[in-house]
Amino acid sequence: MRRIPMAGVFASLALVLAACGGGSESGDGDKKSAALEGRGEITFVTGKDTSGNLQKQIDDWNSKHPDEPVRIIELSDKADEQRQQMIQNAQVKSDAYTVLNLDVVWTAEFAANRWVVELPEDQLPISDLLAPTVDTGRYLGKLYAVPVDSDAGLLYYRKDLLAEAGIDKAPTTWSELFAACDAVKAKVSSAKNIDCYAGQFDKYEGLTVNASEAINAAGGSVVDEQGKPTVNTPEAKAGLDVLVNAFKDGHISKKAITYTEELGRADFNGGKLLFHRQWPYQYASASDKEESKVAGKFDVAPLPGSNGPGVSTLGGHNFAISAFAKNKATALDFLNYMTSTEVQKANAIVIGKAPSVAALYNDPEVVAKFPYMPSLKTAIENAKGRPKVVKYGDVTTAIQEAAYAALNGSKTTDAALAELQTKLETLTQ
């Protein structure tokens, strides 16, 4: 009897510490040579492939390159865990991972830590790709990763209700959007209680995306091109205030402070929401008559801004080559293969991923299947990346902290952004 509690205590305590025991080795700081050399087997490290199309693409590559086969290493389906596994691999300088599938916001961290190598721009089809997506792969002007897919926010709207209220086109500014909503509520009896607008306002990465979009749309920015924080400006305040005031006057429902993509999607598909800021993936489910009450009754447009079209925040993934890998020349060929128009076209048609190749957005086959592609192209062309900072994890937490406090009214916009500026200055030193 006596031993059981003590053993339990000890085991529990060990778990607490073991969970945090992941140490790191200090590096020797050697600069890797710029030339990418060596051919042979490589690995491709990516999050869980839910599409089922990836293996097919790799099989195609392997049949054409029997001496330089690519093996997929699938990590977790959670972005946090993928990042951690890639970092751990880099910290022990293992050559197990060759090509890394990075979220766009990790580029700066991986580049600044020398975990990935600089890529030769002249040996990649950079000019075929949408410029803003390529920019997410750069750190201080140098290219470390190439985009393979992209993502940008779109404004989903109920064209049937707008038409009933006598509005024939999607709003391009915030004031048009809120006025359109008031008109719909006043004139369309079936939509008296509809919620005007929602985005992703829960305290997570989605809030960083939505808050930076609001700030960018008013001509402000979170950090400038050089990575210096610029969030304590009248423009940034005006931008965030659009959302803060909409929460206050009810144009955004109070409950939207808990919204993630999925909660907003349920509302929009259920016909409870007039305007929704959402990624392209909602298009398929909203058009599905089984799942959605608004199939055929909605359309998409670029996001609204303060004085004209807004600025979306970019999502998507970039491929990079691990600094500790062998066979980097093969890896570079593989990047060329994965960014090629044919592979991306197949990916776009089969799984609906937004390509980084610009021409595909006007490709008749792709547009026939995904009618929103032209709007998405405009959105991506006008989009901005999230802050390119090494400590992205801390920066995004700070942005969420400030935006959340401003939106739920516990701090004024002025105070929240002033504090954010101070915090970002320490974080980007």
Add this chain to the structure above:
Amino acid sequence: MAIPIPPVNTPAKPARKGQDAKSTRRFALLLLSPTFLVLALVVGYPVLAGIRQSLYAQAEGLDADGFVIEGERFVGLENYTALFTGERGSAFWNAFFNTTFFTATAVVLETIIGVILALIMHQALRGRGLVRASILVPWAVPTAMSGLLWRWIFQPDGVANAILNQEILWTADGWQSKLAVIIAEVWKTSPFIGLLALAGLQMIPQDVYEAAKVDGASPWQQFRRITLPLIKPALAVAVLFRMLDTLRMFDLPFVLIGGNKDSVETLSMLAWDEANNLRYGVATAYATILFLYIALLAYAFIKIAGADVIGEARARKASVKKGAAA
């Protein structure tokens, strides 16, 4: 574990008794050494490595080309002293309060509900198996899953608001999210206490109650004077386990409410957050503090609530020794 092994093929001779006892002990140690080795590897090493890590800090800052300055340096107790002051200090004390608050409220509620569940499971005559199985269902659900389930329940247009006919934003930062975590935690873990308390109940011989009835004890008196004292050893172990578990609570608030929300941030979540941002030194400092805090509370709990258990065991051991010596 420490049962003395009788030496094989060596009949005990009174003259060599002392020597025998010594070699017996040595033999026992030899037999136990693999266990100690495994314990040292899986428990001792991670603990020590964690504590060592907490004395180091990652180099911070970028060089002129924008690259991270690499390397770790020894900072002594700096990671610890920084925890208690400034911005990190307010995050720490907030998390410390949350951890303690969750543990105190959840474990008290779990114990009360758990004992009631045990009494029901013990009493239920018809459909006994069904009642027991259904009470244990929440315990069988993985915590992350139950976090997701409760997240649906606590959505703005979820079941909880529909029943209450309110629009409470349970998963937004605020007092209501604390309540949501406690409700989900109590729902999930009361059956555990119930199960162990039931085991205690089944050990109580029925004739004790019959005797009490003959003496005219009311049901409440029977519960206070017979049931509670007799299930106390089992209950103490159950409560201790729940306490240790709740103190390092992570997954439930993380899944149900989300990370970085002050109202539900626990010490484990803070440590995770720091580790996620590659500050392993600070993360292990948080974990070490939590380790010490848990050790302290566990020790205090065993001293106060489990005193009898240990006392009995000691007394038994002492009497065994005496018997052996005689």
